[in-house]
Amino acid sequence: MVERQFNTKLKSVQSDWGGEFRTLSTLLSSLGIIHRLSCPHTSEQNGIVERRHRHVVETGLTLLAQSHVPQRFWNFVFDKAVYLINPMPSRANSSKSPFELLFNRSPDYSFLRVFGSQCFPHLRPYNKHKMDFRSTPCTFLGYSPTHHGYRCFDPQTERIYIARHVRFNECHFPFAIPPKHTTHGSPSDPYVSSYPTPIQPPLPQNKPPLIHTYHRRQKSPIAASLAANPNRSPPPKTASTTTGTHSTTQTAT
Structure with missing residues (x-):
């Protein structure tokens, strides 16, 4: 080769x-x-290859962490990692990629897509009946080494489609588990209605704010004395009578 x-x-x-x-x-x-x-147990004599291996592993683990793709697809993950490293600019090569140094031309980045994202391949040629759906939700697992197309994994049938005409939803990862929102220890309803929109009452404008004044009723001297000494007997009641211009006070016994 x-x-x-x-x-x-x-x-x-x-x-x-x-x-x-x-x-x-x-x-x-x-x-x-x-x-x-290299000498036995002397990996530093093969340092260039060891560092390259570490770069491939760290890039593959980053793809796994972002996409939440299961580790059983590790071969597709590291294949994609190598595919990304080759056109990636490197500071060791004056910000030139290995692809550019090898082929003397800039790589094409328009073909790149987010690994592990949701994709919808055109499956009309695979359908046996005209009433079958034209596509199905799949997961993007990299690029075909022998085709100019994308690998699309169908989780329902465990089948990998290689297609050129694919629509991508690069913000959604099918293998990612959505977080569970709980309220008082019980799972909440995942359904959220956005229609109709509740109408908020209009706020009053150019109106003075309402001021609530609370008046505390004052206690009489007798009530205050009883509150201070609950064991004390209340004073005798008095009855007042008025006759003409003279008034007399009688003590109730």
């Missing part, structure tokens, strides 16, 4: 002595390519 696509030849390949690379040693030797190995 390197010889055909970039018109160059590999001279040497460096790796550790992991099991996934041991089978390549014989093939590389037959092609005249030197297979260089």
Whole structure:
């Protein structure tokens, strides 16, 4: 692939002595390519690859955290991470992306979409009956390596569609669990009605505010004395009579 696509030849390949690379040693030797190995338990001798691996893992975990996609789709997650890293500008390359350095042209970002978001692929060619729906809610799982299209996962049928004509809802993630709003320990009704809109009464304008004045009734001296000494007997009542211009007071016994 390197010889055909970039018109160059590999001279040497460096790796550790992991099991996934041991089978390549014989093939590389037959092609005249030197297979260089790092010392055992010395990952710093292969620092460039180790840092690249860490970049891929951290980018993939970020995609998982944002989209809430289950870990069983990890292969699609890291495939998407590598796809994003290649056209991403890098400070180590003077703000140029690996894609631009390799192909000498700027990458096209119009094809990128938010991973794990809701999508609606055009499924008319897949339908067996004309009354079937033209689309169904799916989850975007990256790009096809062999097609110029999108991977759309249907959670109802566990099927992955590869389609070019897709509508995206990039603010909604189907695998995300919506938060539960509770009121006094019981789940609230998720249905919210927005029609009709309640009409608010108009506020009074240019009217003086209402002032409520409360007058406290004063207690008589006798009531105040009884409140202070509840065991004390009340004083005798008096009856007043008036005859002409003279008044007399009699004590009730």
